[in-house]
Amino acid sequence: MCDKRGDTQEWDWGSPQCRAQLDEVFFRQHDYIQARGAEHAEFWTFFERFQRFKAKKEMAGSREGKARKKGATGAADLGLPKEYDPRYRINVSVRTRDVEDRLEGSRRRTPTGPGSQEIAECRLALLHFLDFTQKQSFGKLVKLRREQRNLPIFQYRDRILDLVRNYPAVVVAGDTGCGKSTQVPQYLMSSGFSHIACTQPRRIACISLAKRVSMESLNQYGSKVGYQIRFETSRTPATKLLFLTEGLLLRQLQQDGQLSRYSVVVVDEVHERHLHCDFLLGVLRSLLSQRTDMRLVLMSATINIALFSSYFGGAPVLQVPGRLFPIQVIYQPIPPEEQASRSEKLDPRPYLRVLQGIDQRYPAEERGDLLLFLSGMAEISTILEACQTYASHTGRWIILPLHSTLSIAQQDKVFDIAPPGVRKCIISTNIAETSVTIDGVRFVADSGKVKEMSFDPKAKMQRLQEFWISRASSEQRKGRAGRTGPGVCYRLYAESDYEAFAPYPVPEIHRVALDSLVLQMKSMGLGDPRSFPFIDPPPASSIQTAITYLKQQGALDTRGELTPIGRLLSQLPVDVVIGKLLVLGSLFNLVEPVLTIAAALSVQSPFLRTAQHNPDCSTARQPLNSDLGDPFTLLNTFNAWVQVKGERGGGSRKWCRRRGLEEQRLYEMANLRRQFKELLKSHGLLEEGGQDRVSAEGRAQRRERLSERQRLHQLHREHQLQEGRRRKVLRLDEGAEGPSSGSDTDTPPSASKDQEGAANSMDIQEVKFKLRHNVSELREAACASADMSSRQTALLRLLLCRGLYPQLALPDEHNATRKDSEQVFHTRNKQGIVIHPTSVFASDPEVLHVPEHESSALGAGKEESSKHQLLAFVTLLETNRPYVSNCVRLPVLQALLLVADSVDSNADCTRLVLDGWVELGMADAEAALKPLSSALTLRAEWERLLQAQLGHAGPASTSGLGFTGPKPARRELDKLREGLVRFLLYTEVNYSLKRLTGLQAQNLYVGPQVGHSELTLPPLFPGMQSEPDPVKGGLRITNYFTYNCLCDSKDLYSECLRTFWSCPHCDLHMPFTPLERMQHEATCRPAEEQQPEEDPDTVKTAASSSLTRLYHCDVCNKSLNLTSTEILRHKRQHLA
Amino acid sequence: MDTSEGTVIGVFTCEQCDLSSPYTFYGQKPPNTRAIVLLEECYGMRDPFNPEREKFLVLGSKCCLCKKTVCVGTECSIFYTKRFCLPCVREHLEQFPEQIQMELAKKKTAKKM
Incomplete structure (x- = not known):
């Protein structure tokens, strides 16, 4: 055979050149297997094995050869070849005659390249390879079908x-x-x-x-x-x-x-x-x-x-029927002396006994992990600690926590495998009851407890409380032990307890706030939510609470129908308050930061709890913190992250780890942010931007971006083709090391494993991120909101406050004298709230205190200052204590005057009660009137422009209300923004702050007055009628402001209330009652504004309507067309 | 129809073991395979376990003797230059080479155990 070609010596199967020559024959561009593909590499590996196998077979075959062939002597009617050859077992052939012929021709000229011998060998291997891959795939199909058939x-x-x-x-x-x-x-x-x-x-x-x-x-x-x-x-x-x-x-x-x-x-x-x-x-x-x-x-x-x-x-x-293996149930109730009282930590002894019992009864070689159900995170960390001590002592356990606030990498650890002789003990919340299924669990220990969220409609507060589980949950937990083989379930309660459990868990609809549900029902036109045929209707009161709340928030009108803003809110997959924030942000030039904050407040916090006590993380996080409030910290974090992503792409993972951030949450924020943006756009609340930029972009750049996208798509596809994360073998000290252990966060002991695992998942996150978002656009937005001026942040705080209203809390008056950890706050309906430890105000409470030198003491609790602050918060959750989280701080007077639903005053407006629970007192009547008056004007304007913006909003208005007003003019918006910022930042009034007790709130008002009905004033604002308030007494000036209804009121028209005041705009100087003065201020504009140079048509009508109106004087019985000031002058004339 | 799948012609069912699956081609030439030719008329489909589009999977074919449709699983048929269902192989066992006879004998004992 060798003599066919003189140079066989040179043929080397291992050499890439030789292989490449054969590739030319068998693995060309359009062939079934192509050179450079994954299968091509597999083939050559297979080829080597095949050659070895053949060589071995040939050695053995020389013996076998003699004993061969005695059978095929009978009638050969099947026409089968007499000599057995494995080749005959393969039903595939590969035709390469054309190439071979060409090769044959060329070889005559140059005697290099594969001879027919090599080609034949390669072909044979290829056939076996094809047969092998067919068998492999077919085997998978058979296995799959068998498994399907075996399912009950x-x-x-x-x-x-x-x-x-x-x-x-x-x-x-x-x-x-x-x-x-x-x-x-x-x-x-x-x-x-x-x-x-x-x-x-x-x-x-x-x-x-x-x-x-x-x-x-x-x-x-x-x-x-x-x-x-x-x-x-x-x-x-x-x-x-x-x-x-x-x-x-x-x-x-x-x-x-x-x-x-x-x-x-x-x-x-x-x-x-x-x-x-x-x-x-x-x-x-x-x-x-x-x-x-x-x-x-x-x-x-x-x-x-x-x-x-x-x-x-x-x-x-x-x-x-299900397919569960038998499970032995062992009741091990906790003895009374080991039962923790409410304030105490959980006693770990009953749980340790379970671990010990397993160690004693079952040999270590018998595999099977333990799943331990506890009610919450605090309980988990207590038991975790005790179990870890036991584990390091025995070397037979790896203890792993599992709950939803762990990082994703940490959560994934529960799927890894323990080394031989060691068991995993997974200490979990009820997340492992249904959401997470872990294979290999043989033992279950069930505390019988669960923490469930319930809703307190009165305090508008969520409550996380511990309950006994239901029998259904108990069975579900037990079932986790019997998925892969017979199991054991230890119940840490008595059988009689079990029998006393409720049969099923309380359905969620009975436990939670129904705001979003009711809103959605309204938008689907399902009629009265109270008569909707739910499978298990929620209490009517809870629907009523939701309706009332939605009315308060302006999402439903008085008849319970959707308002334009309500329609918009119903389409946002977020809480009503967050939705409101988005709408408010769209009015001013603050969309970008508002989008980010709204997104950040709608996902789980990116700050890992476990990293909180790590000094390195805290130091690294420091520059991100904002003492304005947590939403600003989140904003800074997101912006910084986007910058890092823009600069370093995949390097952001490391950046996040250094700061104890869960990057997944930041990705979620980016996604949510984009969804919000699109929703606002589709409702005409946000102008389509970026068009110019795209067209201005050079062709080369566009091409580059396109090819970048193609590359990303390719990566994405490749990832999808890969199988999921592979399970790894855990190290014995896996659980023992803290999640953020290792002072150098980049190379903790287990980093190689984590990094490797995370690297893959990381890359794909990065790829998805780049596919979904225009990173440079995001960066611009981030840049813009990163250097916001103090005026912008002030406005943003105000928007947050209005969005979050009525979720406001006041600091306790004695906080300044308390320890940092004992700062207390109060909302209208809930006293004694603390700030969640994750909040910036928990670590830095001084920023909320009234500076001592600023306040002038007027007796206990009567300190006057212009620096009182309140907190607007996102969540109020009661666990062992009521906590507020995600807070932002604002000046009390300004914030409340601008957002409160009810503002009540005494006669000279030196005493204000806001929302019936916050009392502000001002010594200086002259100074007191100014902010109130400004607030009334600003609020009216704000409301008008917001309605105009919403009326303008796209599909909702055309289909729904049918009124499409003009879009608010940029000029008006700028003026309002300026006014709000000034008001917030530069109002300098000293006032005392007091929370009213229930009793005080009851005796607040003078009540309806008889015989005073003739005391109607001309409306403060055009189209708004002031009339006596039927409940509180006094005069209802706007839908939120009631004048002179507080009990200490002096008579409205008593002459002593008139004080001389000169208007800064028109230089009028005369005695005014407070109301007259506010009225004047509402209508009198600075000279330069009275002749605005904008669109003459609108100005004229606006000017005539706002400056003069028809006034009928009862004294001289004449109808006059006067400005408010002129009316006042006219009235003075009669009085004099 | 999903482009990567090819059109489903019908459902292939093995008359021996009942294994069934939709098939997208029948014949000796799987689509888009250039030099590859099958040595029997086969029922086949795109290989569902291979990410590459052109990979095919042969499900089965007809026994050359009894014409029953059988899958390519070793419990149901063998290929030895032609497709034979196992009952037919057993019937004509003497005509098959020793290797195959031994294989079948082994299978029998394995089953008994």
Whole structure:
């Protein structure tokens, strides 16, 4: 054979040149396997193995050869070759004759390159390789089908499809492991349904189910199966089955009440009874009667099935057994002496006994981890500490915490594997009950406790309280021990306790504030929320609270219909207060920072709690802190991060780690921010920007950006093709080291592992970020809001305050004499609040104190100062104490005058009561009147321009109210902005500040006065009638300001109240009552403003309407066209 | 239709083991494979486990003797220059080379155990 070619010696299979020559034959550009592809590399690895295998076989084969062939003597009717050759077992062939011929020709001339021998060898290897890859893939298919068949639900496939075809609604009930979530949507798809929506309560489940189901339906790399969550979708026109969150399906219903894009809706995990789910069921129920072609499948654990079935008119129920291994239940109630009282820390002994018991009873070689359920984070850290001591002592455990405020990398650790002989002990909140499933758990220890959020409508406060769990939750927790094999569940309560538990958890709709729900119902035109047929209606009072609140916030009008702002708010997937903030921000030139703050306040805090006690992190964070308030710290952080991203791209990960920041949250902020921006744009509240920039951009730049995008898309695709994060083996000291341990945060002991794992996920986050956002645009916005002037920040604080109103708190008057940790605050309805330790005001409370030298003591609690401050806050949450978090500080007088719903005064306006609980006292009557008067003017203007802006707002106004006013003029806005800033920054009035007690608040008002009805003044502002207040007494000047209704009032017209005052604008000097003076101030404009040089038409009408009006004088019985000042002069004339 | 999938022609079901899957081509020439030729008429589809679009997966074919449709799994059929379902192989076992006879014998004992 060698003699065919003289230079066989030179043929070296390992040499790249030789391989390249064969690549020319077999792996050309359009071939099945192409040079430089992944499979190409695999082939050559395979080739080497194959050659070795053949060589070995040949050695052995020389012996075997003799014993060969005795069989094929019979009738050869099958025509099979007599000599066995593995080649005959392969059903593929590769035709390369054309290339070979060419090669043959060229070899005659130059005797290099592969001979037919080499080509034959390579071909044979290729055939075996192809056969091998076929077997591999086919093996996967067989395994997958086998697993599908083995699921309990498989037996019910036809029955389920039958029911769905014949009934509008079907309930499929099955316990953990029966396969309903993955299989039912596939059954529907394979039987011909093609527009299937499947809702999940959790975003993460949407993604993982879509991934799993697309793989199982052999469409892993196609898009038949997709998911859609808030910022992400894999949906394409080819998508037949879509996993989405309940909230998102509701949003789609908001846009298309018929939900015409789906023919089947599957609602999974209905037994979890989330707010959105309960609401969704109600909406879908009424939709079913309209859309007879639609099918609804409810999927539930075997909990309370009858409720769902009867809600849907006796819908058929198909119950599928779960697949759980037997679980032994051991009750180990905590002895009384180890039970912690409310204030004490949890006693770890009962939990340690569980670990010890496992160590004694089960040999270390028998694998199986422990999952321990506790109620909250504080409990987790207490037990974690004790268990860690035990773990380091025995060397048999790795202790890992699991709760939602951990960083994502830390959360992921629970999926890693313990080394042999060591068990994981995962100490978790109820997050591991349903949301997170951890394989390999054999033991469960259940404290029987859960912390649940409830809502106190009176204090408008959320409360996180500890409760006993329900029997259903208890069973769910137990079930976590039996997923992979027989398990053990230790219940740290008595069997009698268990029996006393409620059967099911309280549905969310009974526990939470319903503001957003009611708003959404209104926008969907579902009528009176009180009569909506919920599956389990919430208490009427809780709906009423929501309606009242929405009216207060201006989202609903007095008849309970949506206002323009309400319509807008209903489309924002955020709290009403955050939505308000966005709308307010759009009015002024503050959109960019407001977008960022609104986004930041809507996601979990990026500041990791665990990093708080790390001095390095605190130092690194220091420059980001703002003593104006937490929203500003968040703003600074986001802006700085965007800068880092612009400069260093992927380096931002390190930057975040140094500062103890969870970068994921910052990505979420960027996404949310963008969504807000688009919403504002689509409502005409924000002008489309950036067009000029794009066209000004050079062609080269554009090309560069395009190719950059292509590259990013490529990276994104590659990532999608890769499998998820691989599980790693944990180190024994994994749990022991603090999450932010290691003074040098860049190389902590486990950094190599973390970095490697994070590097992959990191890159993809970076890629997604760049694909989604125009980084340079973001940077510009960040730059702009990074160097805001003090005037801009003042305005921003005011917007926050108005947005967050009525969520305001006052510092306790004795705070200055208290320790930093004992600063106390009060809201209108809740006393004794503390600031959450994460807030900037918790570490730096002095900025809230009234400077001592500034205040003039007028007796206890009567200190006058111009520096009183209040806090506007985002959340008030009661855990062991009521906490406020995300606070911003503002001057009390100015803030309250501008935002309070009720402003009451005495006769000379030296005493003001705001919202019935804050009393301000001013010694100087002359000085007191000024801010009140300014505030009245500013508020009127602000309101007018805001309404104009909203009236102008796009689709909402055209479809809804049908009035489209002119957009507020830039000039007017600038003037208002200037006025507000001045008012906020330069009002210098000394006043005392007092909170009213309940009793004082009761006896505040003079009450309705009889016989004073003739005392009507001309309205302070055109079109606003002042009239006696029927409840408080005094005069109602505007819808929020009531004059002279406070009890100590002197008579309105008593001459002594008139004091001489000269108007700075028109130089009028005469005695005025406070009201007359305010009236004058509201209408008298500085000379330069009276002849504004703007659009003459509008000016004329505005000037004539605002400066003069028809005045009928009762004394001389004449109707006169006068300005307010002239009216006053006229009246003085009669009095004199 | 999803472009990466090819059009589904029908559902392939193995008459031996009931394994089933939609197929997108039938014949000796998987689409877009240039030099590759199959040595029998096969039911096949795009390889669902391979991210590359042009990769195919052969599901099965007809037994050359009894014409039953069988999958390529070793429990159901073998290929030895032609496709044979296992019952047919057993029926004509003497005509197959020793290696295959041994293989089948091993399979039997493995099953019994």
